[in-house]
Amino acid sequence: MACDNPPATSDIVAEPVGHGRKLTKPKLLIVEDDEDIRTQMKWALANDYEVLLAGDRAAAVAAFTAERPIVTLLDLGLPPRPNDPEEGLAALSALLAMDPLAKVIVVSGQGDKQNALRAVGAGAYDFLCKPVDMDELRLVLQRCVYVAELEQEYRAMQESPRAEVFEDMLGVSPPMQAVFNFIRKVAPTSAPVLILGESGTGKEMVAQALHRRSLQESGPFVAISCNTIPEDLLESELFGHEKGSFTGAHAQRKGHIETAAGGTLFLDEIGELPLAVQVKLLRFLQEKTFQRVGGRQEIQSDARVVAATNINLQEAVSKGTFREDLYFRLAVVVVKVPPLRERGDDISLVAKEFLHRYAVEHGKSRLTFAPDALRAISLHRWPGNVRELQNRAQRAVIMAEGKRVTASDLELAETLSAVAPQTLKEARESVEREMVQDALRRHRGSITSAALELGISRPTLYELMEKLGIARE
Ligand SMILES: Nc1ncnc2c1ncn2[C@@H]1O[C@H](COP(=O)(O)OP(=O)(O)OP(=O)(O)O)[C@@H](O)[C@H]1O
Ligand SMILES: [Mg+2]
Numbered sequence: 154m155a156c157d158n159p160p161a162t163s164d165i166v167a168e169p170v171g172h173g174r175k176l177t178k179p180k181l182l183i184v185e186d187d188e189d190i191r192t193q194m195k196w197a198l199a200n201d202y203e204v205l206l207a208g209d210r211a212a213a214v215a216a217f218t219a220e221r222p223i224v225t226l227l228d229l230g231l232p233p234r235p236n237d238p239e240e241g242l243a244a245l246s247a248l249l250a251m252d253p254l255a256k257v258i259v260v261s262g263q264g265d266k267q268n269a270l271r272a273v274g275a276g277a278y279d280f281l282c283k284p285v286d287m288d289e290l291r292l293v294l295q296r297c298v299y300v301a302e303l304e305q306e307y308r309a310m311q312e313s314p315r316a317e318v319f320e321d322m323l324g325v326s327p328p329m330q331a332v333f334n335f336i337r338k339v340a341p342t343s344a345p346v347l348i349l350g351e352s353g354t355g356k357e358m359v360a361q362a363l364h365r366r367s368l369q370e371s372g373p374f375v376a377i378s379c380n381t382i383p384e385d386l387l388e389s390e391l392f393g394h395e396k397g398s399f400t401g402a403h404a405q406r407k408g409h410i411e412t413a414a415g416g417t418l419f420l421d422e423i424g425e426l427p428l429a430v431q432v433k434l435l436r437f438l439q440e441k442t443f444q445r446v447g448g449r450q451e452i453q454s455d456a457r458v459v460a461a462t463n464i465n466l467q468e469a470v471s472k473g474t475f476r477e478d479l480y481f482r483l484a485v486v487v488v489k490v491p492p493l494r495e496r497g498d499d500i501s502l503v504a505k506e507f508l509h510r511y512a513v514e515h516g517k518s519r520l521t522f523a524p525d526a527l528r529a530i531s532l533h534r535w536p537g538n539v540r541e542l543q544n545r546a547q548r549a550v551i552m553a554e555g556k557r558v559t560a561s562d563l564e565l566a567e568t569l570s571a572v573a574p575q576t577l578k579e580a581r582e583s584v585e586r587e588m589v590q591d592a593l594r595r596h597r598g599s600i601t602s603a604a605l606e607l608g609i610s611r612p613t614l615y616e617l618m619e620k621l622g623i624a625r626e
Contacts, residue, residue: 161322178203179298179605182222184213184244185260186232190285194226197287198294208232210244217248217255220612223301224294225257229268238268242275249276254308256301257550258293260285272619305599319593320362324357325594326499328491332359335488336355345438347423347483348461350490353540356461357421359490363419363459372416375409375456375619380425388430389446392437398447410443411457423483424469428476434458458483491544493535498590503539504530505591506559507546514548522582523557529565531583532572577616586621589614598625 181202185191186209194205205220207213211234217225225248229241229273241259248255256278261269269280278300279293289538317325319333339346340363348356357376364374382390387398403619410418419424426434438458439441442451460483469475493500504522512520522530526549535541575583588607596602604614618625 175347179224179302180205180220180222181294182207182216182220182225182528183215184208184210184225184231184241185228186227186235188230190283194285194290198291201291202294204425208506209246210240210328213244214247214251217251217398221252222602223256224278224297225255226290226294227257227259227272229259229261229265229272238265238271242268242272243276244295245275254301254304254618256297258297259508275487277340284336304604305601306597317502320358322358322362323503324496324499325502326491326496329496329499332488332490335521336362336366339363339486341368342486343368344486345458345460345483347485347487348490348513349466349467349487350461350463351538352463353538354490354492354597355539356463356490357419357490357622360417360419360421360459364419364457364621367417367457369416369455369457373413374417374419375413376419376421377409377420378424387427388433391430392443392445393448394446394515395448398445399406402447405445408445410437410456411445411452416456418456418458420458421461422462424462424464424475426475428474431476431479435476435482438479438482489587493538498594500530500535500542501587501590502547502594503528504542507543508550511547511550517550517553519556520553520558521556523559524580525560525569526565527565527587528575528580529560529563529568533565533568582621585617586623589621589623593623600625 178281179202181198182195182205183191183198184207184256185194191208195206198204199317204221205216207216213225213227227241227244229238230236231240231244235238243622245259248257253276257272258270259272259280260283261280262273266280268280269277269282271572273614278297279288281293281483289476301586317323320336322329324330324333326549334358345415346360346363347451348359349354349439360376361374364370377390381388382465389402389408391408391410393406393411394402396402396405420434433443435481441444441455442453444451466480466484470477470480493503504527508520508522509518512518530542535546545563545565546558548564549558552562553559558567589603592603596606600611604611607614609617617623
């Protein structure tokens with residue numbers, strides 16, 4: 154390309170310029186051998202970009218490797234052959250070899266559109282001709298950064314196998330991801346499923362997810378809680394009854410197994426099912442047919458049975474309160490929903506989500522957790538699991554007076570006083586951890602975007618992650 158000015162120094166000048174908010178600005182690498190143009194561009198763009206400068210190919214490659222700028226502005230005529238585009242084109246392919254999605258805008262001499270087009274053909278994002286019009290440059294850069302950021306987000310999203318929400322269930326922790334995978338696999342089969350888990354862990358949500366992802370998702374989801382219905386009514390609730398089959402049976406009535414035909418029957422608290430009803434349920438599971446109470450006719454139902462319990466069914470079998478044959482029939486496919494205290498990151502994720510939901514509901518949408526609340530949340534054992542967290546969050550939103558929800562709004566102040574006070578270092582690290590994890594989650598693991606949001610550089614974020622032991626997803 155035509156370059157009228159003599160080559161300037163070819164040493165690395167990858168110096169960040171700008172002031173004030175520079176670390177939160179996108180990084181722009183300017184590869185230009187003409188010192189005047191470099192200085193002019195630097196000052197024109199330093200308000201909006203963290204500007205890095207390089208005078209030749211080697212310096213450009215070094216700066217790109219160290220800083221990973223979001224956009225590179227590349228002069229095609231570089232030393233040692235400033236009048237020839239080959240050095241610039243070689244620099245372009247070196248950058249693209251390091252990152253095929255690198256955004257490089259080439260700057261060519263006037264009347265050298267041919268080579269600019271060659272560069273675009275080789276993967277450059279766009280080109281500009283000298284003398285560069287600053288307004289045009291700003292516009293092209295703006296659009297380019299926007300596209301690059303979108304691409305990065307998309308890339309991070311594609312690479313991230315983790316999702317925060319699955320069928321309305323929040324969870325990024327490995328044990329919850331295992332539950333979600335289980336549902337994906339098992340839902341489209343017709344096998345009965347047994348869901349185990351402590352109270353409030355989300356067993357009913359798992360049952361609903363199994364239904365929504367089943368082949369019968371357009372059919373009904375019928376839930377029955379075996380511990381809330383009196384024993385003598387349970388059989389007729391489940392199987393229905395014929396008119397006059399018992400006192401009060403004024404008309405024929407369909408049971409839940411029948412109404413759940415074409416869908417899912419969710420038997421909650423299956424451990425409470427009376428022995429007499431267990432026999433009948435076992436028969437239904439084996440034959441897919443049953444008789445209404447007081448009836449003789451064999452009725453068919455293709456309802457898929459999903460059962461849940463928070464008791465140890467094997468223990469119930471050994472005590473004789475639960476039939477072994479029914480247990481084996483139900484326990485072909487078993488999923489254990491982990492207690493909240495074993496879900497690591499999920500605890501604060503779920504807490505924040507509930508805080509947000511209730512805050513919006515109560516017209517206090519700016520509410521956030523105070524650091525002591527977050528600490529209490531991570532220390533508490535959550536015996537009531539997700540339901541307990543939900544209830545505490547709801548109450549806290551109502552009770553909170555300022556902009557922050559405190560540990561005492563959550564009624565968890567005692568949890569804090571029971572443990573040794575934090576040192577300043579621990580407190581700082583826990584807030585840092587919280588913020589870094591949050592930013593990474595929000596940006597689906599994209600380091601660039603998370604760093605931008607946190608107002609720190611990418612290398613600083615990497616250092617912080619290493620110090621805090623946060624793995625990159
Ligand atoms: N992963 C989750 N994400 C968001 N909300 C959840 C999650 N798990 C449970 N919940 C919420 O927590 C509450 C309790 O869930 P659910 O009723 O499914 O639990 P359960 O195990 O059936 O409880 P129980 O044993 O007491 O019947 C519900 O309000 C549910 O919406
Ligand atoms: Mg339940």
